[in-house]
Amino acid sequence: xxxxxxxxxxxxxxxxxxxxxxLWGWQGLAIVAIxxxxxxxxxxDNAVINAGILRKMNPFWQKMFLxxxxxxxxxxxxxxxxxxxxxxxxxxxxxxxxxxxxQDHDRYEALVTSAHPAIAAFGGMFLLMIxxxxxxxxxxxxWLAWLEKPLAKLGKLDTLSVVVSLVVLVIAATTFATxxxxxxxxxxxxxxxxxxxxxIGGLITYLIVGGVxxxxxxxxxxxxxxxxxxxxxxxxxxxxxxxxxxxGLAGKAAFFMFLYLEVIDASFSxxxxxxxxxxxxxxxxxxxxxxxxxMYIRSLTVFLVRKGTLDDYVYLEHGAHxxxxxxxxxxxxxxxxxxPEVVTGLIGVVLIGLSFMSSVxxxxxxxxxxxxxxxxxxxxxxx
Numbered sequence: 198x199x200x201x202x203x204x205x206x207x208x209x210x211x212x213x214x215x216x217x218x219x220l221w222g223w224q225g226l227a228i229v230a231i232x233x234x235x236x237x238x239x240x241x242d243n244a245v246i247n248a249g250i251l252r253k254m255n256p257f258w259q260k261m262f263l264x265x266x267x268x269x270x271x272x273x274x275x276x277x278x279x280x281x282x283x284x285x286x287x288x289x290x291x292x293x294x295x296x297x298x299x300q301d302h303d304r305y306e307a308l309v310t311s312a313h314p315a316i317a318a319f320g321g322m323f324l325l326m327i328x329x330x331x332x333x334x335x336x337x338x339x340w341l342a343w344l345e346k347p348l349a350k351l352g353k354l355d356t357l358s359v360v361v362s363l364v365v366l367v368i369a370a371t372t373f374a375t376x377x378x379x380x381x382x383x384x385x386x387x388x389x390x391x392x393x394x395x396x397i398g399g400l401i402t403y404l405i406v407g408g409v410x411x412x413x414x415x416x417x418x419x420x421x422x423x424x425x426x427x428x429x430x431x432x433x434x435x436x437x438x439x440x441x442x443x444x445g446l447a448g449k450a451a452f453f454m455f456l457y458l459e460v461i462d463a464s465f466s467x468x469x470x471x472x473x474x475x476x477x478x479x480x481x482x483x484x485x486x487x488x489x490x491x492m493y494i495r496s497l498t499v500f501l502v503r504k505g506t507l508d509d510y511v512y513l514e515h516g517a518h519x520x521x522x523x524x525x526x527x528x529x530x531x532x533x534x535x536x537p538e539v540v541t542g543l544i545g546v547v548l549i550g551l552s553f554m555s556s557v558x559x560x561x562x563x564x565x566x567x568x569x570x571x572x573x574x575x576x577x578x579x580x
Contacts, residue, residue, distance in 0.1 A: 202496050202499055202500045202503065203493070203496045203500070205263075205492065205496065206489075206492045206493045206495075206496045209488075209489060209492050210233070210489050210492075210493075213229060213233075213485050213486075213488070213489045214226055214229060214230065214489075216485070217229040217482070217485060217486075221482065225482060228476055228477050228482055228486065229482060229485050229486040229489065230486070231476060231486070232473055232476060232477070232482070232483065232485075232486025232487055232489075232490065233486050233487070233489040233490040233493075234490070235469065235473065235476070235486075235487075235490065235538060235542070236469050236486070236487045236489075236490025236491060236493075236494070237490045237493050237494065238542035238545075238546065239465070239469050239538065239541055239542050239545070240465050240466075240469065240490070240491070240494045241494070241497075241545060241546060241549060242465075242516075242517040242520035242521060242524070242545040242548070242549055243461065243462065243465040243494055244494045244497040244498045244501065245501065245507070245513050245514060245516070245517035245549065246327070246461060246514075246517050246518070246521065247262075247458055247461065247462070247494075247498040248498045248499075248501035248502050248506070248507055249507055249514050249517075250454055250457065250458055250461075251458070251498055251499070251502050252502045252507070253454065254451045254454055254455070255451060257451075258451040258452075258454070258455055259499060259502070261455060262455065262458065262495065262498070262499075263495055263496075263499060266455070266458065266459065266462075266495065267491065267492055267495050269459055269462075270459075270462055270466070270488070270491040270495070271484065271487075271488035271491055271492070272484070272488075274462065274463050274466045274470070274491075275466065275470065275483065275484045275487040275488050275491065276480065276481075276484040276488075278463070278466075278470075279298070279309050279470055279480070280294050280295060280298050280480070281294075282309060282312045282315075282316065283297065283298065283305065283308045283309060283312070285312075286308065286311065286312040286315070287308045287311075298480045299480065299481075302478040302479055302480075303478065305478060305480065306478040309470075311379070313531070313532070314374055314377055314388040314391055314392050314395070314532045315388075315391050315392065315394075315395040316395070317392075317528040317529060317531050317532050318366070318369065318370075318374075318391075318392040318393075318395040318396040318399065318528075318529065318532065319395040319396065319398055319399035319402075319464075320399060320463070320464040320465075320525075320528055321369075321396070321399070321525045321526075321528035321529040322362055322365075322366060322395075322396040322397075322399035322400045322403070322525070323399040323400070323402060323403045323460065323461075323464045324461075324464050324465075324521050324522075324524055324525040324528070325362050325365060325522065325525035325526075325529075326358060326359075326362055326399075326400060326403040326404075326407075327403070327461070327518070327521055328518050328519070328521045328522035328525060329357075329358035329361055329362060329522075330358050330407075331514075331518040331521075332345065332348050332352075332518065332522070333348055333349065333351060333352025333357055333358055334349065334352055335349035335350075335352065335353075336349070338511050338512075339515075340512040340515035340516070340552060340555060341515075345515075359400070359404075362400055363400070365529070366392075366393065366396040366397070366400070367393075369392060369396070369529040369532060370389045370390075370392045370393045370396070371389060372533075373392075373529060373530060373532040373533035373534070374387070374388040374389045374391070374392040374393075374532050374533065375387055375388075375389050376533065377532060377533055378533070388532065392532060399464075402460060403460075406453065406456055406457050406460055407457060409453045410450065410453040410454050410456070410457045462491075465524070466487070466491070469487055469490075470483070470487065473486070473487060509556075509560070510552075510553055510556035510557070510560075511556055511559070512552040512553070512555045512556040512559070513549065513552050513553060513556060515552050516548045516549040516550075516551060516552025516553065517548075517549055517552070519548045519552075520544065520545035520548045520549060523544045523545070523548065524541065524544075524545065527540075527541055527544070
């Protein structure tokens, strides 16, 4: 199971490190290895969130997530996306932006850093919406009941998460974005309007992609119920019709879930790309190191799905969503203040670690009560 799931990650790691050693020597090899560890530590919570979504998808789309998805993650988000951001923010042509990224590393770093407020606002708002929609939903299983119960009651207001997000965005734009330090450390610049527009863009993206995905997922569930009813009535024609509908709806639902996963991955990758500049400003070294780390996150996601880890350790999703909320706040604060990557990574690891230990303790209590079968049913219904 381990080799089957992580085999490609191991192979790409070996090939990537060998390539780094040939092209850039021992120093390049070390930098690529450090960047890989950085990406894994920053995005572990991303794997847990992805697993919660990926397990709803059929094997075909899970393979798409590991093939096309990793190409988008590595080449799209870690290589092409920063260049596109430079082209847009610096108003450069595509060819000139590529030239700057390859030949003028210092200018490239400065341009990407100057675009950080917009990137952080977009990603921060997208991740904040994921966290708020999770925490405002009434769930059968609660990790921090003292906090989640009252928030679930407040969540009965359908638009509460949007209102809270907009309030947070306005606060961020009028505090952190009004005096952003420039790259050389001399002077500041007002990025309030940029942060507002980018944050609204992140919010709209979440509402569109998440909303369409939820719509098709609900349609799929309704179709499944119709199919079951048709089978019970022993109507072959109707059952066949229901089966075809399910296949079509499953494809649409899975497609939009796939898009949703890619946007989530993009939001998680922002801090990794920006943080990588503390280690290197060579775009190819950066893409190789972060790409290896992203591959492990993909493999870990599939591993969690196949092992049923989220069903066995029911608080993991809670911990991952709390880590997402923390990352969203950190992204917004980083508009003005530099937050060390080790802090970002440790917060996520600590929250997920605590949720894992809480899950283990819960399982032991359930086993001690001798209610194994009932516990399993409760665990399944609460996820």
